[in-house]
Amino acid sequence: MQFSPTNGDFTFVSSTDAEELSGTIDAPDITLNIGPDSTRDTYATTFLRQRGYGWLLEVEEDDTEDTKPLLDELDIDLKDIYYKIRCVLMPMPSLGFNRQVVRDNPDFWGPLAVVLLFSMISIYGQFRVVSWIITIWIFGSLMIFLLARVLGGEVSYGQVLGVIGYSLLPLIVIAPLLLVIGGFDIVSTLIKLFGVFWAAYSAASLLVSDEFKTKKPLLIYPIFLLYIYFLSLYTGV
Numbered sequence: 086m087q088f089s090p091t092n093g094d095f096t097f098v099s100s101t102d103a104e105e106l107s108g109t110i111d112a113p114d115i116t117l118n119i120g121p122d123s124t125r126d127t128y129a130t131t132f133l134r135q136r137g138y139g140w141l142l143e144v145e146e147d148d149t150e151d152t153k154p155l156l157d158e159l160d161i162d163l164k165d166i167y168y169k170i171r172c173v174l175m176p177m178p179s180l181g182f183n184r185q186v187v188r189d190n191p192d193f194w195g196p197l198a199v200v201l202l203f204s205m206i207s208i209y210g211q212f213r214v215v216s217w218i219i220t221i222w223i224f225g226s227l228m229i230f231l232l233a234r235v236l237g238g239e240v241s242y243g244q245v246l247g248v249i250g251y252s253l254l255p256l257i258v259i260a261p262l263l264l265v266i267g268g269f270d271i272v273s274t275l276i277k278l279f280g281v282f283w284a285a286y287s288a289a290s291l292l293v294s295d296e297f298k299t300k301k302p303l304l305i306y307p308i309f310l311l312y313i314y315f316l317s318l319y320t321g322v
Contacts, residue, residue: 161194196246248291255280
């Protein structure tokens with residue numbers, strides 16, 4: 086058998102029958118246009134993938150999810166914080182507030198804001214107490230937490246930290262009154278005692294539950310002393 090192609094022509098010759106078959110195949114012209122830029126891009130892509138840098142060629146897809154607000158990203162619920170502030174400032178059960186939410190649903194930003202606010206009003210003439218107030222809040226809460234656990238209470242450190250922080254609000258409330266009537270020693274002392282009892286009662290009523298039974302005074306007393314010390318940092322006495 087003989088094959089002799091010429092351009093688009095072909096010829097088959099059979100050696101047995103000695104018959105010649107000939108014909109023409111018309112094929113369209115196919116042009117592959119690969120410019121110099123495409124060649125360079127393909128080479129660069131291959132080069133990077135062979136050396137393990139293919140991740141440089143990956144294109145991140147746009148995030149279709151809506152961007153969350155900053156407060157949601159930081160887990161800050163202003164309505165929840167406002168409700169907890171009202172629970173602390175008005176601790177009487179007759180007012181109908183669900184005060185247990187301060188303990189059962191602790192947060193960090195609300196108490197931190199209260200402590201920072203108390204620190205800001207305490208820097209008048211004694212700026213150094215700001216860091217000390219935050220330190221006392223953290224380690225004072227830790228002391229109350231350890232004591233509560235030793236006494237058999239089921240409370241977490243986050244809960245104690247939140248309750249102690251929020252309960253500084255009564256001391257913030259009486260601070261402007263102390264500035265106004267600072268010259269009247271007896272009235273000023275009564276207001277200080279009222280503020281300390283108010284803060285200690287708000288904290289103790291949330292932390293000291295019925296599970297402590299006869300051991301309640303052992304936890305109430307350190308809480309009372311802690312708020313006396315907080316007030317002393319403000320008044321300088």
